[in-house]
Amino acid sequence: MPANPTDRKYSKEHEWLKIDGDSATIGVTDYAQDQLGDVVYVDLPQPGASITQFEKMGEIESVKAVSDLFTPASGEVLEVNEKVVEKPELVNSDPHGEGWLLKVKLTDPAEADKLLSAAEYDAFTAT
Amino acid sequence: MTNLQSSTFNLQQPEPTLDARSHAGRIAVAMPHSDVPGAEAPPAELLRRDLRLPELSQLDVVRHYTRLSQLNWSIDTHMYPLGSCTMKLNPKVNDAIAAMPGFADAHPMQPAADVQGALAVVYGLQRTLAEITGMAETSLAPLAGAQGELAGVLVIKAYLESRGEKRTTILVPDSAHGTNPATASMAGFDVVAVKPQPDGDMDLDALRVALEEHGPTVAALMITLPSTLGLFDRNIVQIAEMVHAHGAQMYGDGANLNAMVGQVKPGDLGFDVMHINLHKTFSQPHGGGGPGAGPIVVKEHLIPFLPSPHVVVDADEDERWKMEDGSGSGRPSSIIHPPSSATYRLHDPERTIGRLGAFHGNFGVLLRAYAYISSLGPDGLRAMSEAAVLNANYVQARLRGAYDLAHDRTCMHEVLFSGRKQKAQGAKTLDIAKRMIDYGYHPPTIYFPLVVEEALMIEPTESETKETLDAFCEAMLQIAAEAETQPELLREAPHNAPLRRLDEATAARKPVLRW
Amino acid sequence: MTTETRPVEARPLVTEPHPYIPLTPDDRAAMLATIGVASTDDLFTDIPAAYRNPSINIPDALTELELLDEMRTLAARNRTGSDYACFLGAGAYHHFRPSLIDPLVMRGEFLTSYTPYQPEVSQGTLQTIFEFQSLVCELTGMDVANAGMYDGASALAEACLMACAVTGRRRIAVSERVHPNWLAVVQGYAHGRDIGVDMMPHPAPGATFVLSDEHACLAVAQPDFYGRMSLDAASWGEAAHAAGALFLVAAEPISLGMYRPPSEYGADIVVAEGQSLGVSLSYGGPYVGLFACRNDYIRQMPGRIVGRTADLEGRTGYVLTLQTREQHIRRERATSNICTSQQLIALSASMYLAALGPRGLRRVAELCYEKAHYLADRIDELAGFRVERDEPFFHEFVVRPQKPPSEINRALIERRIIGGLDVSDAIHNRMLLCATELNTRVEIDALVEALAEVSR
CATH class of the missing domain: 3.40.640.10 (Type I PLP-dependent aspartate aminotransferase-like (Major domain))
Structure with a gap:
């Protein structure tokens, strides 16, 4: 499994958060996509919706499983990755890149302190 | 491919859908003309303009469904040890x-x-x-x-x-x-x-x-x-x-x-x-x-x-x-x-x-x-459950060494194995299930219950003879041996069914649900 | 009949071979030795001893010959449409069943297979479900259909729950002219989920239903319970949509052979009782509910769905799909707890439609229409009867006799005629009569003559 990029933070619910100024990109981790298997559907909030850190923001489905998506940060949804909605398999093939889910305008960038670093997340998923 | 016992499948051409078989102007069953005086037609705004149902001859319909039936496995054709589903004899007298x-x-x-x-x-x-x-x-x-x-x-x-x-x-x-x-x-x-x-x-x-x-x-x-x-x-x-x-x-x-x-x-x-x-x-x-x-x-x-x-x-x-x-x-x-x-x-x-x-x-x-x-009466009902439990325990006893038991104790009418040993060898429970098809047995219930890793649940029912149970156990033992030596044989199974494994991910991503 | 309480320690096994239980005494002995126990009793020690081997007070076993004899005797105590002229409908209909259905549907490979969880060895079942979904879509005009529900009534109830899931609302509006038994089912399902049900009075011709923005749906029947086909259905759909509600239509599948499909008057979900399509009356079941909807709502649709895909080598095949909606994955958050699709009954319905084709289905619908209207016209000629004709009807209509319908029906059965449903509970002194393609002119004339005699 490729190493988790160090340019972002991770939640224990297996989402990543990559901050860029006062906005950020959200996706699920490589570990999560591997556990899920072939992703077939993602249900995401609409642009304009407000989301709250660690609360449910959507669902991700594989052929035989469904999991809740929890947002790693609070904010307002700026953009939904329409390419993933159209081709959910991008979550499997490139979870940290093309398979991103949302871009959000952050309410409080300091919330990221509650998330794990790449090294901490590696340790978390190794147990 | 080695060690393949005969499966009862005949390799055959796929059967087109009713729609693909349709040809305008055919009918399989004709309906009579009216024997009463005609009535005034309903208001035109209530009537439909077109109805696109398939048009087939009688032989088309009979052959279509007969051929489709031949693509199915069933209790009537195969042992079907699906745990928790009780796939027992369905007596014809009841029908x-x-x-x-x-x-x-x-x-x-x-x-x-x-x-x-x-x-x-x-x-x-x-x-x-x-x-x-x-x-x-x-x-x-x-x-x-x-x-x-x-x-x-x-x-x-x-x-x-x-x-x-x-x-x-x-x-x-x-x-x-x-x-x-x-x-x-x-x-x-x-x-x-x-x-x-x-x-x-x-x-x-x-x-x-x-x-x-x-x-x-x-x-x-x-x-x-x-x-x-x-x-x-x-x-x-x-x-x-x-x-x-x-x-x-x-x-x-x-x-x-x-x-x-x-x-x-x-x-x-x-x-x-x-x-x-x-x-x-x-x-x-x-x-x-x-x-x-x-x-x-x-x-x-x-x-x-x-x-x-x-x-x-x-x-x-x-x-x-x-x-x-x-x-x-x-x-x-x-x-x-x-x-x-x-x-x-x-x-x-x-x-x-x-x-x-x-x-x-x-x-x-x-x-x-x-x-x-x-048909069973009180004694027959007792004999039924007793045989169901005896058969499951017999399968458990015969397969105990080859597959891990989820719980090693007397079971009731079904026995729950875990495929974790085979998974470590490179063949998951799904692969074991698909390989069983090659041997002519319907796969058991798999991945249920969720609390048991690589679950494989076998319910033989009271309907099977000892000979069938023995042949089934032999096949399961052979599959366990294959998992050890050539797990790829399991991973690519079935080899001997009309279709190989199907792409369920694409089916769910881009659903095609009708012709 | 055995009535004595059996001793707990020992009990006789079946002493003669039984056709359903093949183990012989030597099989048992060998198997017990392999297991390493002395007797089968040792396999049941987890059951607390005090509760083992209860007496079961039911009659002793019958052989097949004796059983058939017993069941024939019981069957003979029913008076049925097989040897009586039947003019009873009210949600279940006496139709012709083409001979090809039974031998094909009763093939063991269809009859005795399980839910197609292993697609490589279940392509027969899976393809027939895909075809059923397609046929239901053609018939109703909708985008997608599922593999089948328990019956029409439970399909409507599930459709109402689905409308609540789609709209996020918790009240439903249901026309009072939906079959009363269906209404009862809807109320039961709604009560379980604490959803409010508003029974909607039927609007006068030209008027429409009045809904609020609390309603998740408006559910209507077309034809309604009394057989009537309204000209206003499109305006009902508009009223539902104006309130932000879904428009649910309970249709009758034979009627769709000639009447326009509900998709053309705004339906979002269409349900129907599939029994008319080549399924035996069988005293009320098993039947199959048809369930179809617009593409937008597919992920909230309950029930099993089959999709087309390909195998590893690119050959066309079929699989269960969108399974994450279902109970075995989503558990308490599932769309519904339904597991069955009434597959065998759905298969009969598919075979019926394949056998008749568009021409045959239209002919059946027209025969029903013509015979029912001939019957109504003849009854209108009788003194002491009046046919209610305030709206067009399909193959069922309401008659107002002078005498109580129950009395009339008693007299009819003596003349080997099964009369119409007594609906006096709902509308004072009324009878609901139905005619189908199975009612010959001779039968219809005999009914009219009998009614004339009865009312004299």
């Missing part, structure tokens, strides 16, 4: 009975006086199932197992409401069938999961904690007996006592009743309500996914809340006594020739939870169950 015109052409809205034969069967089956399970009464209205569950839970809800109790939680073991939590939720309850302990029995401490934590809000414990692990919970009587001590009800999921019939009555063990799958224990064919029927049996205190309609008999006391052959509890021995004063009729229980379907239940299914029980 012959359901097709008798006196039953098949009975209209559900006819007055009771004109359908006394049908009502006698329903009444007889109500009494019989109550007797077999040690309960007070039966409702045959639920149209499927899952609907029986819903009815059972709604009966509990109505009973509690009638006592002014607002209880909102149902406890469900996490090994339960998915229908249990789905049903509880449909009936408006919150679900709290309870974990089993390592030996497979329910963890009494966890149950005690759950009961105390949720205290007076617990409405019921939903529990499958034998459990979905194929085990008879040795603490069942104590569990019932704990649940009752908290004022909650014991709900039994009867999916695994085939192990218990004649051996023990769930009513005696403390269950208040249970649903029964007639398509499992009582031989209704599964039909590729229905129809089934999911009667519920209940204790005395729940009778007023049963679904509608229920069948009752009007007879004077003396004659009623005679009908029940003096025993007071069993199935009337003289349904065929009831005393002249006896008439059966439909009845709405006083505080019924209401209707579950448009009519009176899946009567054709009820007939088959009635015929099946009549």
